[in-house]
Amino acid sequence: MVPAEHPAAAYLEALYEMGEEGIPLVQARLAEWLGVSAASASEAVKRLVRDGLVVNEGRRLAFTEAGQRLAEVLVRRHRLVEHFLIRILGLPWHRAHEEAVRWEKVVSDEVEARFVELLGDPATCPHGNPIPGAASPVDLSGLVRLRDVGPGSRVVLRRLTEDLELDLEVMRFLEESGLMPGAEIEVRSVAPDGAFGLRVGGRDIALGAHLSDNLWVEPAAPPGKRAVVRSRTA
CATH class of the missing domain: 2.30.30.90 (Ferrous iron transport protein A (FeoA))
Incomplete structure (x- = not known):
């Protein structure tokens, strides 16, 4: 299965992004982040827990090792796709995120490797956020x-x-x-x-x-x- 084909992939990706911003990983904030109902977020979290990708630690959620790996793959492919859309296809910068949400769902391991070769293994996405797994990670701690x-x-x-x-x-x-x-x-x-x-x-x-x-x-x-x-x- 391509990682983005997981039924709750969008929620896993959202949890990763929330963690980047220092937002507590709780269901209420997850629903708010994605603009969905509390019930929808609850069902998605139950699926992630059942599939061994997330665990409940009191009121907070935490990635399992497998969940962390999958989330990094999802975010990595999304941010590489953004570069491809802007630099190769000429899509306007402001539309890259929205379009990448659609494209990331069909990126395979082979296509990801070709993106890295074509784009020069960028350290951040076009909006400045780190790309997991980049060969030369960027230090944003001083911002x-x-x-x-x-x-x-x-x-x-x-x-x-x-x-x-x-x-x-x-x-x-x-x-x-x-x-x-x-x-x-x-x-x-x-x-x-x-x-x-x-x-x-x-x-x-x-x-x-x-x-x-x-x-x-x-x-x-x-x-x-x-x-x-x-x-x-x-």
């Missing part, structure tokens, strides 16, 4: 949320959360605004309600608190100079 950056800072966008990728219109806005991994950002202002005024690629961009909470950045520094990021709490 901070944009929400924690103060006015006057210059930063580089490195990743956005999977939560944002679920919203096609948000992704379209980010692409049209130039807010994609690698973009240099100047923080012009931060309002009391958490709204940001940014300068990106010569354009002024207004960003709400929800988006700033889901964008991860690192300091940007001119050649030969040390980067400085001003904290909002400093």
Whole structure:
């Protein structure tokens, strides 16, 4: 069986993504993440437990060794497909996640290996999230949320959360605004309600608190100079 053919594969993949964001692995949060009913999430979790992929640890869920391996395969193939769709087929960046959900279901071991060869074994997906099993894993431990950056800072966008990728219109806005991994950002202002005024690629961009909470950045520094990021709490 291709991993994505498992009846509850989408739930397994979602649990992995939630773990990346530090979200507690509980059924209620899983249902919220996927936008499904509590009953649907409960049935899927029961199947995952029955198949030996997930265990209940009190109110929380945890992967078994087999579940962890399968989740990594699912996420890896999804993120490789995103690269293929954008770089080879020319699909717009903001549509890659949505389309990859369909494509990942038919990726075999052989096709995955061809993707790696063709794409050069990328360490992250086009949205900056790590690809499990990449030969050269990327270290994202030094990133901070944009929400924690103060006015006057210059930063580089490195990743956005999977939560944002679920919203096609948000992704379209980010692409049209130039807010994609690698973009240099100047923080012009931060309002009391958490709204940001940014300068990106010569354009002024207004960003709400929800988006700033889901964008991860690192300091940007001119050649030969040390980067400085001003904290909002400093």
